Amino acid sequence: MNESRINLDDLSLFLEIAATGSLTGAAERCGVPLPTLSRRMARFERSTGRTLFLRGKAGYALTAEGRALASEASELHEIRARLSRWVDAGRGPAPVRITAGFWTSRFLAMSLDPVRNPLWLPAFVPSNAVLDLARREADIGIRNRPPDSPRLARRRLRRVDHAIYGIGPQVTGYVTLPKGPGLAASQRWLHETHGDEIATTASDPRLCLDLALAGFGRVVLPCFIGDAEPRLARLSEPIAALAHDEWLVSHHEARHDPPIRAALDAIAAALAAPGD
Amino acid sequence: MNESRINLDDLSLFLEIAATGSLTGAAERCGVPLPTLSRRMARFERSTGRTLFLRGKAGYALTAEGRALASEASELHEIRARLSRWVDAGRGPAPVRITAGFWTSRFLAMSLDPVRNPLWLPAFVPSNAVLDLARREADIGIRNRPPDSPRLARRRLRRVDHAIYGIGPQVTGYVTLPKGPGLAASQRWLHETHGDEIATTASDPRLCLDLALAGFGRVVLPCFIGDAEPRLARLSEPIAALAHDEWLVSHHEARHDPPIRAALDAIAAALAAPGD
DNA sequence: GATACGACTTTCATTCATGCAAGTCAGTTT
DNA sequence: AAACTGACTTGCATGAATGAAAGTCGTATC
Numbered sequence: 001m002n003e004s005r006i007n008l009d010d011l012s013l014f015l016e017i018a019a020t021g022s023l024t025g026a027a028e029r030c031g032v033p034l035p036t037l038s039r040r041m042a043r044f045e046r047s048t049g050r051t052l053f054l055r056g057k058a059g060y061a062l063t064a065e066g067r068a069l070a071s072e073a074s075e076l077h078e079i080r081a082r083l084s085r086w087v088d089a090g091r092g093p094a095p096v097r098i099t100a101g102f103w104t105s106r107f108l109a110m111s112l113d114p115v116r117n118p119l120w121l122p123a124f125v126p127s128n129a130v131l132d133l134a135r136r137e138a139d140i141g142i143r144n145r146p147p148d149s150p151r152l153a154r155r156r157l158r159r160v161d162h163a164i165y166g167i168g169p170q171v172t173g174y175v176t177l178p179k180g181p182g183l184a185a186s187q188r189w190l191h192e193t194h195g196d197e198i199a200t201t202a203s204d205p206r207l208c209l210d211l212a213l214a215g216f217g218r219v220v221l222p223c224f225i226g227d228a229e230p231r232l233a234r235l236s237e238p239i240a241a242l243a244h245d246e247w248l249v250s251h252h253e254a255r256h257d258p259p260i261r262a263a264l265d266a267i268a269a270a271l272a273a274p275g276d
Numbered sequence: 277m278n279e280s281r282i283n284l285d286d287l288s289l290f291l292e293i294a295a296t297g298s299l300t301g302a303a304e305r306c307g308v309p310l311p312t313l314s315r316r317m318a319r320f321e322r323s324t325g326r327t328l329f330l331r332g333k334a335g336y337a338l339t340a341e342g343r344a345l346a347s348e349a350s351e352l353h354e355i356r357a358r359l360s361r362w363v364d365a366g367r368g369p370a371p372v373r374i375t376a377g378f379w380t381s382r383f384l385a386m387s388l389d390p391v392r393n394p395l396w397l398p399a400f401v402p403s404n405a406v407l408d409l410a411r412r413e414a415d416i417g418i419r420n421r422p423p424d425s426p427r428l429a430r431r432r433l434r435r436v437d438h439a440i441y442g443i444g445p446q447v448t449g450y451v452t453l454p455k456g457p458g459l460a461a462s463q464r465w466l467h468e469t470h471g472d473e474i475a476t477t478a479s480d481p482r483l484c485l486d487l488a489l490a491g492f493g494r495v496v497l498p499c500f501i502g503d504a505e506p507r508l509a510r511l512s513e514p515i516a517a518l519a520h521d522e523w524l525v526s527h528h529e530a531r532h533d534p535p536i537r538a539a540l541d542a543i544a545a546a547l548a549a550p551g552d
Numbered sequence: 553g554a555t556a557c558g559a560c561t562t563t564c565a566t567t568c569a570t571g572c573a574a575g576t577c578a579g580t581t582t
Numbered sequence: 583a584a585a586c587t588g589a590c591t592t593g594c595a596t597g598a599a600t601g602a603a604a605g606t607c608g609t610a611t612c
Contacts, residue, residue: 005306006359008284008352024589030281033571038591040569048363054529058579059589064370064396064415064535072362076284079352083282086348087324094340120340139340254330259340300559309601314561316599335559 010044011073012080013037014052018070022059093121094259098267100124100142101184102205103225104246108142111270120259139260140267141249144185153255155264157246157271158224161238162186165226166218169235173199175208175217186220186242246271286320287349288356289313290328294346298335369397370535374543375409376400376418377460378481379501380522384418387546396535409525415536416543417525420461429531431540433522433547434500437514438462441502442494445511449475451484451493462496462518522547 017026017037027034041060045052052066062070100108105124112122125138141147146154174194177187178201191198199217202208212219213231220239226232248268254260289306293313296302303310317336321328328342338346376384381400388398401414409417409428417423422430450470453463454477466474475493478484488495489507496515502508524544530536 006356006363008288008356011359012284022589034590035572035592036570042591050363051533054527054533055590056527056529056578061530063530063533064372064539065533068370069359069362073355073359075351076355079349079355080282080284083287083345083349086345087282087326094344096340251330254337254339257327257330257339257341263340298559310560311562311602312600318561331560 007044007047008076010040010047012076013040014044014066015070015073015077017041017053017060018062018066021061024059093117093119095123096120096140096260096263097123097125097138098140098142098263099138101144103222104142104271106206107224108267108270112266117262117266119262122263139250139254139257140263142267142271143247143249144244146247147249152249153252155248155268156273157248157268158273160244160246161223162189162220162242163223163226163234163238164218164236165221165229165232166212166235167215167231168233171212171215171218173197173217175200175202175211175219177201177205177208178203185244186222186239189239189242190220283320283323284352286316286323288352289316290320290342291346291349291353293317293329293336294338294342297337300335369393369395371399372396372416372536372539373399373401373414374416374418374539375414377420379498380418380547382482383500384543384546388542393538393542395538398539409527415526415530415533416539418543418547419523419525420520422523423525427528429526429528431524431544432549433524433544434549435519435521437499438496438518439499439502439510439514440494440512441497441505441508442488442511443491443507444509447488447491447494447511449473449493451476451478451487451495453477453481453484454479461520462498462515465515465518466496 013026013030013032016030017023020026020029023034023037023041026032027037030037041053048069050065050069051063052069054061054063098105098108108122109124114121142157144160146156174190174197176190176198177183179191183191184205200211202211208219209221209225209229211217213229218235219226220242221232223234223238226234248264248271250260250264255264289302289308292306293299293302296305299310299313299317302308303313306313317329324345326341326345327339328345330337330339374381374384384398385400390397409415409423418433420436422432450466450473452466452474453459455467459467460481476487478487484495485497485501485505487493489505494511495502496518497508499510499514502510524540524547526536526540531540
């Protein structure tokens with residue numbers, strides 16, 4: 001679109017000169033030799049088509065237009081400073097995009113210790129639609145079966161059982177999500193096998209749990225959630241149809257990226273099969 | 277301080293790649309050949325000490341850290357876009373710093389037509405202290421006598437007379453500024469010759485005029501102000517001791533800067549001597 | 553299963569920017 | 583008045599970045 005892409009490095013030098021008021025001073029502060037500065041500013045003026053400096057005998061002074069440009073671009077130095085800090089100091093934790101089911105995400109969020117992960121930060125992305133790890137829509141996925149594509153790296157995690165929970169055996173009926181696309185397997189199973197016993201629906205899994213805790217009905221939960229909730233009792237044997245392994249899936253190449261690797265290790269530890 | 281100055285051009289290319297998702301795409305959009313992009317990104321990674329890309333078979337994908345950097349630096353493109361616009365389109369008016377006395381500044385502000393000056397915009401700087409035009413603390417000065425330094429360009433403008441004004445001859449006493457350093461010549465003259473007739477003082481010349489209009493006393497004003505105010509009557513002959521020429525002063529080199537030149541011409545026209 | 557394609561990397565001659573040293577020029581000092 | 587100083591510009595040899603073409607590697611197509 002715009003042929004004359006403004007050179008940001010020249011611009012940065014320009015700002016330094018504008019602040020210093022002379023080539024000599026700016027040259028020292030930037031560690032750039034003075035002749036280079038002189039030539040680059042000449043080029044910069046040509047490229048902008050403006051006269052930015054008054055080349056007086058007493059040094060460089062900004063023209064009116066030069067001052068306008070300097071004030072226009074003043075944020076540049078802040079950006080540079082911020083990035084320099086990011087590069088050589090902070091190294092803030094990098095966000096690692098994780099896609100997982102609702103309960104697994106919640107379990108993970110509570111298991112992972114943020115202070116022990118200086119390298120990465122979990123970023124849970126909703127997994128309603130099936131995100132395509134192969135297309136890097138997320139970095140790490142936790143799935144209930146191994147991926148189809150051979151390009152994805154996989155690792156088997158713990159076995160996950162589901163069961164029916166409630167605050168007591170006297171509670172009848174079920175609380176679940178409304179029927180619709182993108183429903184988790186456990187909710188689909190409930191709709192298929194106990195569809196006529198559904199007492200209430202709620203739009204959010206966590207809300208279903210709250211309703212169950214209030215006595216509105218029974219819920220189907222992963223055992224790692226249901227067993228951890230002291231106010232709930234297991235009201236059935238594990239549901240065979242819903243038993244599955246959890247699989248940790250990531251892109252073959254992404255897993256060598258340090259933050260992602262760290263995330264993979266931490267997640268694997270949190271969701272390890274008991275035997276491992 | 278920081279040896280490894282981050283290269284803003286590389287960063288900009290990095291953002292383009294991050295947005296595009298591939299070297300090929302970014303190369304076209306930036307007009308930079310693909311091999312160059314490849315090498316510069318390799319160098320950029322070395323300079324930051326981070327792995328920013330996953331070089332997969334399907335193109336470049338950002339690592340977690342790469343995404344962190346991209347979001348950290350996202351403003352850069354806005355800045356660049358804004359500057360590009362500034363450079364090749366808008367050419368917003370450049371601020372020209374003008375130092376002048378209070379009433380002259382006011383007269384100028386009302387005389388200069390902003391729409392007829394696409395090249396520059398007046399920026400009035402307070403002239404309490406004597407600003408040093410030779411040191412470029414301002415671009416243009418309007419003084420009541422020619423400058424001392426031979427390095428400054430000068431141009432004689434209209435003659436300025438002062439007189440005593442009031443809403444009528446019946447008003448006695450004077451309104452003026454309180455005694456102090458940095459007082460204009462007309463106020464000094466009033467304190468010296470009519471010091472015992474001062475009725476009120478105000479901290480601002482404009483406020484003095486308002487007080488005079490309200491009948492609190494007489495004021496000394498330049499005739500170009502007093503005569504233009506229909507509610508005021510001239511109550512004295514022009515004061516000989518305060519008569520002076522106005523001088524338009526600027527730096528010898530600065531006056532060839534187009535915006536400053538335009539400003540000089542406009543000011544000279546607004547404040548021209550009647551004969552010219 | 554062989555071939556074509558896409559996306560980058562590498563090679564190499566060339567160009568361009570760099571950085572040192574010398575040059576210019578106005579104002580200042582002695 | 584002559585020499586000095588400060589602040590930039592110019593010349594020239596060097597080195598680094600560039601860009602066109604060929605190379606590599608994996609995936610998609612037939």
